Amino acid sequence: MSKGLAARAAALDILVTVLERRLPLSEAVPPAVAGLEPAERARAARLAGETLRWLDRADRMLKPFLSRPPPLRVRNVLRLALVEIFVAQAPPHAAVDAAVSLARRGPRGKAMAGLVNAVLRRATAEGPERWEALALPRLPKWLRAPLLKRWGREVVEAIEAAHLRPAPLDLTPRDGDAQALAERLGAMALPTGSVRLQDSPQLSALPGYAEGAWWVQDAAAALPARVLAAKPGERVLDLCAAPGGKTMQLAAAGAQVTALDLSPERLERVAENLARTGLQSELVAADALVWEPPGGALFDAVLVDAPCSATGTIRRHPELPHIRDARRLGELTALQARLLDRAAALTRPGGRIVFCTCSLLPAEGEDHIATALARNPALQLDSVALDLPGVEPGWIGAEGLRTRPDYWGEIGGMDGFFIAALRKSA
Numbered sequence: 130m131s132k133g134l135a136a137r138a139a140a141l142d143i144l145v146t147v148l149e150r151r152l153p154l155s156e157a158v159p160p161a162v163a164g165l166e167p168a169e170r171a172r173a174a175r176l177a178g179e180t181l182r183w184l185d186r187a188d189r190m191l192k193p194f195l196s197r198p199p200p201l202r203v204r205n206v207l208r209l210a211l212v213e214i215f216v217a218q219a220p221p222h223a224a225v226d227a228a229v230s231l232a233r234r235g236p237r238g239k240a241m242a243g244l245v246n247a248v249l250r251r252a253t254a255e256g257p258e259r260w261e262a263l264a265l266p267r268l269p270k271w272l273r274a275p276l277l278k279r280w281g282r283e284v285v286e287a288i289e290a291a292h293l294r295p296a297p298l299d300l301t302p303r304d305g306d307a308q309a310l311a312e313r314l315g316a317m318a319l320p321t322g323s324v325r326l327q328d329s330p331q332l333s334a335l336p337g338y339a340e341g342a343w344w345v346q347d348a349a350a351a352l353p354a355r356v357l358a359a360k361p362g363e364r365v366l367d368l369c370a371a372p373g374g375k376t377m378q379l380a381a382a383g384a385q386v387t388a389l390d391l392s393p394e395r396l397e398r399v400a401e402n403l404a405r406t407g408l409q410s411e412l413v414a415a416d417a418l419v420w421e422p423p424g425g426a427l428f429d430a431v432l433v434d435a436p437c438s439a440t441g442t443i444r445r446h447p448e449l450p451h452i453r454d455a456r457r458l459g460e461l462t463a464l465q466a467r468l469l470d471r472a473a474a475l476t477r478p479g480g481r482i483v484f485c486t487c488s489l490l491p492a493e494g495e496d497h498i499a500t501a502l503a504r505n506p507a508l509q510l511d512s513v514a515l516d517l518p519g520v521e522p523g524w525i526g527a528e529g530l531r532t533r534p535d536y537w538g539e540i541g542g543m544d545g546f547f548i549a550a551l552r553k554s555a
């Protein structure tokens with residue numbers, strides 16, 4: 130098999146695994162690309178990711194040419210080829226030939242190859258004008274409806290447009306000096322203190338990797354720890370810590386950190402990250418809902434980065450809209466509320482709590498705050514803590530700080546996060 134075809138075949142495997150078995154790309158990509166050369170691996174992953182971003186539009190383009198839906202594998206061959214042609218700007222003849230070869234290798238190969246050839250020739254004959262004229266891919270209804278209710282159509286369409294662009298690579302400097310790191314890497318210092326690279330270089334080849342001078346962390350994901358503003362020597366609990374991006378920020382600020390996570394395997398990632406960056410934290414594998422600190426000693430500050438739908442990270446995980454639905458949402462929001470209550474219980478009087486989720490959904494963010502304040506009379510909102518360098522006033526609402534993928538659109542966007550700052554009365 131030629132190199133180009135092998136990468137496309139791997140991209141097809143990835144798509145089938147994601148869409149049929151509803152597995153994330155992180156699980157679908159490695160087995161599909163094993164055996165390919167590094168450049169072809171990257172090509173296959175990129176092609177599958179782009180196809181997932183543009184799936185909705187590819188289906189709209191195909192609709193007039195299909196009298197009935199073809200088998201899923203064939204439909205994915207068609208989607209892949211259209212995205213290659215109209216998004217990745219591949220020469221149409223090469224993409225069509227490859228698609229025909231892929232179809233021929235599957236069940237009812239001869240008939241399917243004929244179908245793919247006919248459909249793609251007709252679809253590509255219509256040219257990029259028709260592709261461009263089709264509606265942009267929309268979020269699934271379960272996710273779109275609550276966002277429409279909160280922000281209206283214009284904002285939701287801006288979020289959907291932002292999801293079509295892959296995220297840039299953001300780094301957090303260990304010493305907090307974004308300007309110096311940006312100069313060292315030839316990158317951009319962001320106003321909130323992160324450093325942004327527009328391409329995706331090999332991380333281990335970047336200056337400062339081996340000495341742990343930085344770690345990968347989206348600019349929005351770096352905000353919760355900045356809001357917590359840990360001081361040297363403070364006892365800080367990171368209640369849902371793995372893989373440790375925020376733990377490292379807290380440790381780099383000089384706090385005495387306890388990083389807790391339910392998953393021992395994920396906690397190993399925290400240990401690796403701390404080892405590379407030369408930072409320190411106590412590590413605890415436990416369920417935050419039942420864990421008691423030794424001697425009952427409460428913390429000066431607690432950070433809760435609760436498990437959530439992760440819908441704020443669709444730019445990096447374009448498979449999410451296709452593999453998730455609303456079914457687990459009730460379970461997740463109940464867990465988030467309990468984790469927030471637990472954080473309040475583990476904070477000393479006068480101490481601080483930051484609650485955050487990487488979700489776009491108000492149910493996993495803003496909606497928690499009024500109910501948490503009603504359940505915990507000792508808690509108050511601490512809106513002053515949200516007033517940080519680079520945070521624009523429009524991002525701050527009554528309940529907390531909200532970031533969205535369409536913010537900073539001209540420099541590559543940011544993840545969607547909700548961040549609330551709370552204080553426990555003394």
Ligand SMILES: C[S@@+](CC[C@H](N)C(=O)[O-])C[C@H]1O[C@@H](n2cnc3c(N)ncnc32)[C@H](O)[C@@H]1O
Binds near residue numbers: 369371389392416
């Ligand atoms: C959003 S991730 C945390 C990301 C992390 N704070 C960072 O910045 O790298 C949520 C984490 O919560 C953990 N988790 C889920 N339920 C938990 C529980 N009951 N107790 C402690 N950790 C929990 C998950 O294992 C997962 O690692």
